[in-house]
Amino acid sequence: MATKELNISPVGRVEGDLDVQVTMENGVVTKAHTQAAMFRGFERIMAGKDPQSGLIVTPRICGICGGSHLYCASSALDTAWGTTLSPNALLLRALGQATETIQSIPRWFYAIFATDMANKKFANKPLYQEVVNRFAAYVGTSFQKGLTASALPVQVYALFGGQWPHSSYMVPGGVMSAPTLKDITRAHAIMNQFKNDWLETVWLGCSIERYLQIQTWDDLMAWVEENESQRNSDLGLFIRAALEFGMDKFGQGVGKFLAFGTYLHKDRYNKPTVEGRNQALISSSGFFDGKNYHDFDHRQVLEHVDHSWYENVPPTHPWEEPLPTPLESQNLENTDFGGKYSWAKAPRYMDSAAEAGPLSRVIMNANPNNMDHQIQDPLFGDIMDKMGANVFVRSLARVHEAPRLFEQINTWLTEINLDDEFYIKPEEKDGKGFGATEAARGSLAHWVEIEGGVIKNYQVIAPTTWNVGPNDEGGNPGPIEAALEGTEIEDPHDPVEVGMVARSFDSCLVCTVHAHDQKGKELSRFKL
Amino acid sequence: MANVLWLQGGACSGNTMSFLNAEEPTVVELVTDFGINILWHPSIGLEIGEQVSDLMEDIKAGKIPLDIFVFEGSIVQGPNNTGTMNYFCDRPMKDWVKELSEVAQFVVGIGDCATYGGIPAVEPNPSESTGLQFLKKKKGGFLGADFVSKGGLPVINIPGCPAHPDWVSQILVAIATGRIGDILVDEYHRPKTFFTDFVQTGCTNVNNFAQKIDGGFGKRGGCLFYEVGCRGPMTRASCNRVLWNRVNSKTRANHPCLGCTEPGFPHHDLKKGSVLKTMKHLGILPKDVPTGQSKGIYYLRAGWEKILPYNKTLTETSK
Numbered sequence: 001m002a003t004k005e006l007n008i009s010p011v012g013r014v015e016g017d018l019d020v021q022v023t024m025e026n027g028v029v030t031k032a033h034t035q036a037a038m039f040r041g042f043e044r045i046m047a048g049k050d051p052q053s054g055l056i057v058t059p060r061i062c063g064i065c066g067g068s069h070l071y072c073a074s075s076a077l078d079t080a081w082g083t084t085l086s087p088n089a090l091l092l093r094a095l096g097q098a099t100e101t102i103q104s105i106p107r108w109f110y111a112i113f114a115t116d117m118a119n120k121k122f123a124n125k126p127l128y129q130e131v132v133n134r135f136a137a138y139v140g141t142s143f144q145k146g147l148t149a150s151a152l153p154v155q156v157y158a159l160f161g162g163q164w165p166h167s168s169y170m171v172p173g174g175v176m177s178a179p180t181l182k183d184i185t186r187a188h189a190i191m192n193q194f195k196n197d198w199l200e201t202v203w204l205g206c207s208i209e210r211y212l213q214i215q216t217w218d219d220l221m222a223w224v225e226e227n228e229s230q231r232n233s234d235l236g237l238f239i240r241a242a243l244e245f246g247m248d249k250f251g252q253g254v255g256k257f258l259a260f261g262t263y264l265h266k267d268r269y270n271k272p273t274v275e276g277r278n279q280a281l282i283s284s285s286g287f288f289d290g291k292n293y294h295d296f297d298h299r300q301v302l303e304h305v306d307h308s309w310y311e312n313v314p315p316t317h318p319w320e321e322p323l324p325t326p327l328e329s330q331n332l333e334n335t336d337f338g339g340k341y342s343w344a345k346a347p348r349y350m351d352s353a354a355e356a357g358p359l360s361r362v363i364m365n366a367n368p369n370n371m372d373h374q375i376q377d378p379l380f381g382d383i384m385d386k387m388g389a390n391v392f393v394r395s396l397a398r399v400h401e402a403p404r405l406f407e408q409i410n411t412w413l414t415e416i417n418l419d420d421e422f423y424i425k426p427e428e429k430d431g432k433g434f435g436a437t438e439a440a441r442g443s444l445a446h447w448v449e450i451e452g453g454v455i456k457n458y459q460v461i462a463p464t465t466w467n468v469g470p471n472d473e474g475g476n477p478g479p480i481e482a483a484l485e486g487t488e489i490e491d492p493h494d495p496v497e498v499g500m501v502a503r504s505f506d507s508c509l510v511c512t513v514h515a516h517d518q519k520g521k522e523l524s525r526f527k528l
Numbered sequence: 529m530a531n532v533l534w535l536q537g538g539a540c541s542g543n544t545m546s547f548l549n550a551e552e553p554t555v556v557e558l559v560t561d562f563g564i565n566i567l568w569h570p571s572i573g574l575e576i577g578e579q580v581s582d583l584m585e586d587i588k589a590g591k592i593p594l595d596i597f598v599f600e601g602s603i604v605q606g607p608n609n610t611g612t613m614n615y616f617c618d619r620p621m622k623d624w625v626k627e628l629s630e631v632a633q634f635v636v637g638i639g640d641c642a643t644y645g646g647i648p649a650v651e652p653n654p655s656e657s658t659g660l661q662f663l664k665k666k667k668g669g670f671l672g673a674d675f676v677s678k679g680g681l682p683v684i685n686i687p688g689c690p691a692h693p694d695w696v697s698q699i700l701v702a703i704a705t706g707r708i709g710d711i712l713v714d715e716y717h718r719p720k721t722f723f724t725d726f727v728q729t730g731c732t733n734v735n736n737f738a739q740k741i742d743g744g745f746g747k748r749g750g751c752l753f754y755e756v757g758c759r760g761p762m763t764r765a766s767c768n769r770v771l772w773n774r775v776n777s778k779t780r781a782n783h784p785c786l787g788c789t790e791p792g793f794p795h796h797d798l799k800k801g802s803v804l805k806t807m808k809h810l811g812i813l814p815k816d817v818p819t820g821q822s823k824g825i826y827y828l829r830a831g832w833e834k835i836l837p838y839n840k841t842l843t844e845t846s847k
Contacts, residue, residue, distance in 0.1 A: 039614070049799065159775055
């Protein structure tokens with residue numbers, strides 16, 4: 001049967017610039033290549049500059065995950081300088097990370113992901129009309145509610161950071177702000193508004209407490225059917241429609257999962273060190289190879305550039321990695337995928353491609369070895385046993401985090417001690433640092449080396465680098481490349497499945513997929 | 529009804545994310561109630577694939593009128609002026625920008641990268657980035673110093689890293705409601721309605737500044753100008769009048785103003801000692817002084833204030 005190559009340019013509703021070329025046989029994707037199509041060179045910009053430059057520059061790498069970059073940049077300096085962090089400082093940083101992430105849940109779900117479920121591909125499904133009523137862009141009854149509510153959690157971020165996006169309020173030694181009573185009470189009130197405007201009323205159709213009782217896949221199914229309110233909530237509808245539409249049948253990926261973890265506990269990271277980080281995390285770190293959990297060790301991270309538009313160096317840990325030297329790039333049409341084909345590097349963990357993102361996080365939350373202060377939530381251990389990763393499970397993981405994050409935000413607000421300190425001035429010195437977190441869309445880390453009072457080396461690996469990175473040295477595909485393989489394209493003239501796979505990873509790139517026949521001639525033009 | 533096309537070059541999407549925080553009107557209300565017709569946007573546009581490049585070809589050919597061309601992100605010209613470090617729809621983005629700017633009634637640059645080149649243009653500027661009509665303070669940029677759009681204005685610059693959502697939405701509403709004649713721009717093409725006052729206007733620590741009471745990180749009260757590099761007195765923007773996320777501003781949260789609406793941000797190109805620190809002569813005299821004052825006069829007045837007994841109620845704070 002015919003081999004076809006598919007071109008869609010651009011897919012859109014992901015952030016940044018990415019091209020993808022997929023080869024299809026008998027309507028099934030057999031090979032996919034991802035191409036990051038934009039270079040800015042932030043790591044080069046920081047070399048030779050003030051050691052604190054990362055606090056200003058790195059949040060501007062990504063306007064969506066700016067708070068997460070700041071969390072990493074400040075942590076990297078904490079470990080390099082050996083700072084002391086007060087409980088209040090750790091709480092205010094965790095609050096920044098958590099409010100940024102919970103904001104992103106409705107924003108991603110309604111603006112980026114769910115509009116695909118209103119695609120005509122699903123028009124013959126019984127729930128289609130209700131999905132359109134609810135989730136269609138701009139006019140869906142939940143679209144504006146969700147989008148408007150998403151601005152509330154970042155108001156809390158702004159109470160402590162001044163503004164969202166692009167604050168630099170987390171600094172080595174703590175935070176800039178010293179909130180007062182009225183900031184805490186306003187934060188509680190704003191989060192309560194978020195709960196009343198969207199989380200419990202529109203999204204869950206039940207109390208947060210009820211939702212958090214869910215422990216297994218069967219519990220979740222029973223929750224959906226428990227009453228009309230839950231069945232017809234946006235989450236209830238999403239689960240029912242996703243299963244009806246077959247979103248659990250494609251987009252499996254590499255089957256290996258990586259989380260750096262986040263939310264450093266207020267009493268467990270007052271002397272920040274790289275070694276002490278795993279034990280201090282509230283959302284645990286780790287690597288899950290499909291069967292077993294492994295402790296996270298940042299030394300297992302190597303970046304490959306064989307297929308990236310940079311001068312060749314062997315696979316290297318970021319601390320030893322030279323600043324990238326850009327080479328000549330190509331547009332998609334003229335790209336040789338046997339050679340270099342992307343601005344993204346290919347990071348590997350224990351020599352494997354690994355998926356980063358909310359699914360990886362909730363898999364780590366199900367690790368039976370998690371400690372008492374860490375999240376213990378068996379749900380996605382059970383789901384992985386029953387069905388493994390796919391577009392539906394990945395999306396469910398993202399939205400599953402909202403109720404727990406809401407609870408954590410309220411808890412952390414109550415734990416702030418207004419009589420205690422928020423910042424302890426550190427002593428600046430040379431050295432190496434490592435800072436990491438979980439951005440909304442997955443694991444993010446910064447590695448810094450300071451020498452002679454200036455930055456000698458600064459390396460960033462973003463979650464999207466893990467997910468959309470190209471082939472590695474051994475020709476093994478990255479997670480999105482792998483997830484596209486095996487995907488059945490029902491209508492090659494409307495390959496919505498490709499967009500859904502890419503968006504289930506919440507890639508921080510503008511994604512373009514091009515369709516060609518085997519001679520490289522363009523086949524068709526579509527709208528996803 | 530105004531057709532808007534929004535594209536991103538060397539961008540972080542921060543201005544888009546900021547824009548999505550808009551209230552009164554929200555982004556949805558801009559579309560449904562204010563006649564802003566978003567032809568396409570990379571984060572929220574529904575069309576994909578050839579539909580987008582077809583749309584752009586139709587705009588280029590004049591088949592679809594383009595009232596407002598919004599650009600976010602730097603113009604990536606590298607390497608060697610080819611622009612191939614940033615492809616969009618199989619072509620260098622800079623080529624699209626050139627052609628679309630020629631047919632648009634108004635061109636709006638949003639955020640520092642589009643206005644001045646922003647952080648990507650910090651030395652050594654690895655992507656050869658520039659702004660639409662400025663590179664830092666230097667007029668010219670990508671479109672040239674003489675560029676005027678069909679509507680008779682140069683690029684309207686809405687700087688900030690990111691730009692405040694209201695700065696963007698109110699200018700879009702002004703254009704859509706026929707008030708373009710009321711938009712006056714300053715030497716950097718910023719709408720004066722938002723960029724005449726300084727960040728210090730409305731800062732809750734302005735009395736501390738007047739009486740030279742130092743603040744610092746983790747402290748309540750005090751002015752951030754003296755130690756941690758606040759640029760509020762040198763930065764034109766309405767951050768303390770039109771609050772951020774409706775609740776706050778950097779300086780109200782004890783975060784020094786970084787001067788991000790002025791060309792040159794990040795100031796002093798991130799050189800050692802310039803980040804979150806006040807650069808000084810002789811260890812005491814700030815190198816940057818409030819706009820409109822000579823250094824000598826400022827030092828004299830500040831020294832005078834510093835030795836006078838200040839109003840002690842200003843140092844009272846409460847948790």
